[in-house]
Amino acid sequence: MTGAAPTVRELIPAPHPDVAPLPPAAPCAPGVRVLRGVPYGELAGSRALELDLWLPESSGAGPAPLVLFVHGGAWRRGRRDDMGMRTRDWQPGPFTRLAAAGLAVACADYRLSGEAAFPAPLDDLRAALRWLALRSAELDIDTGRTVVWGESAGGHLASLLALSPGPATPAPVGAVVWYAPSDLTTHRGPFDPHDAGTPEALLLGAAPADCPERARDASPLAHVDADAPPFLLVHGDADTMVSCTHSEALADALRAAGAPAELRREPGADHGWYGLTDDRVADLFTYSLHFARRIVMREG
Template sequence: MLAGLGMLASVSVAQPPGGVPPGGPMAKANTASIQRKWLDVAYADKSTAQKLDIYLPDTGKGPFPVIVPIHGGAFKMGDKADGQLTPMLAGLKRGYAVVSVNYRLSGEAVFPAQIQDVKAAIRFIRAHASTYQLNPNRIAAWGGSAGGHLAAMAGTTSDITDFDDASLGNAGQSSRVQAVVDWFGPIRFDQMDAQFKASGKGTADHDAANSPESQLLGKPVQQAPDLVKRASPATYISQSDPPMFIEHGTDDRLVPTQQSVDFAAALEKILGHQNVTITLLEGANHGGPQFNTPENLATVFSFLDACLK
C-alpha cells in the first residue's frame, strides 16, 4: 500500500524541467542552500566522468534511503548537476539522500560503458554507505530520457554480471536497486522509427547512422540487432526485478510513448500489475512542466516511500 502524501513544494529550473533540451545542456540545479553535500566524488578511476555528487537532508542522522538520479541527454550530453536534478532534490525534504551520477557519454565510450558506470556508482554507494549516512538496502534509480533507459537497465540487470565491470571497483558489492522511476526512457531502439510513423508524431530518424542510439551502440541501429537486444531493458525482465514507476507524455516527439507502454506491459507479465505503475501524461512532450507539478511529484514520491520506507 502506498504511503500517505505530504505537502510538497513546487520546483523550478531555468530550462524546461524534467526533459532534455535538444540544443545543449541545461542550466545547473540550485543546490547552494543544501548544507550537507560532497561534490565530484570519484566512484571509479577509468574516466574523469566517473564522479557523483552526494546530498543529504539538512537534519537527521540517517541512514537515509537513497535516490540515484541519472541524467538524460541523448547519451551524449547532460550532467549530474544540471536542471534535470531538480525534481529529485525534492526528496531531501522527505528524508531521502540524493546521489547524482555522471557516466561516460557516447562520445567517449560506446555501450555498455554507460550502464557499467551506473552499476559501479551503485556499488560505490553500498561500499561507502556508512561514511555518508546512506542506507545500502534502500536505493532507487530515477532518470529521464537516456537516464530513464539507464534506470530501467539498472532495474532489470541486477542479476546480469556481464554489466558489472569489476575493474571499476567494489566488485564485492551488489548493484541491485530496490525501485526504478523511468521517465520517458527509450527501451527498444530498433522499434522507435516504426512507432513514430505509426503514431504520426515525432521524427523518425533513430535508425540513422548519426542518431543518438546509433552513436551509443557504435553502429547504425538496424545493422546491429544483437546490440539492440543487449541494450534493451526489456531483454532482462525477471521475477527478481524491483517495482517500477513509468511516466511518459502522450505528445513526446523524441521518444515514442509506445516504448513505455510496451515496456510496462512486458514488466506486468512477469512482475504482476501491483509492481508496475505506468502513467501517460496527456499532452506532455519529452519532459516539461507536467512532470514537475507538485501533484505529479507527490505521486512519484509516494511510490518511492512505499518501496524504500
C-alpha cells in the first residue's frame, strides 16, 4: 500500500535547508574552495537566511576547525562577507586567507533591526551553528572547534554567542571580537541608553533605559561566567563610535570570573581601524588569526 501523492502545495517549496543539496563549490585560490548563498534557515513570512563558506582542501588530518564570522553594520545593515572597510580591497580577501591557513569559514546572515528585534539576530546565529553541525560531515568541518569572530555590531553578537550559545548548538571554543559593544545599559562614550534613536535602541525595539531587562539580556557583560571560552578583544583607544571601555570592561569581567581574556588596545585607532596604516591593519588580522589557530589547533 502506498501513501498519498504529495500535493502541489507540498511540492512547490524548495527543499528545507536541513536536507537541501549543497551548491557546487568553486575554487577561489590554491587550496581553497567557496560555496556562496547556502540556505541555513527558513522563517515564515521572511527571507531565507543564507551563509557563505570558504573551505580548505582536505589535508588528511581530519575535519577543519571553523571560524563563524559575524558582520558589522550597527545591527541595521551590512553584508555577511564583509570584514570591514579596511579589508575590502585585499587580494586575496580575509576569508580566503583564513581558509588558506587551514580554517573553514562560515559568514552568516542574520536578521537586521529593521526586520526583527533582539534576540532575533542571536537566534539566527545559533541556528547557523546548529545547521553547520548538522551538515558538518558533508562540509568536512569540525564545529566542536568553532571560534566566533565579529567586528563592531557583529562582535557584539559574536560575544553573546560565545557566552550564551543556546542548548541546541555546539558551544564556541573561542571568540575574536573587534571594537564591539559589550554593555547596552550604561552611558559609555557617545552611547546614551535614554536615546530611542540609537542603533542599540533600534536593535532592542526601545531605548535601552526603557527596557532594562532586555538591554541586560543583550549585553555580553551580563553573561560572563567562569565557563566562558578564551576571548581576544581588540579595540582602538581613539574609537569615536564604540568606546574602548566596552572591551576593557568585558576583559576585566572575564578575568574576574576566571575565564581567559586578552585585551589589545590599538593606539590611535578609530572605529573600523580608521587611522591605521595598512601594515598595522594586516598585523591585527594576523594576530587574530594566530589566536584562533592556537585555540582550535592547540598550537603553542
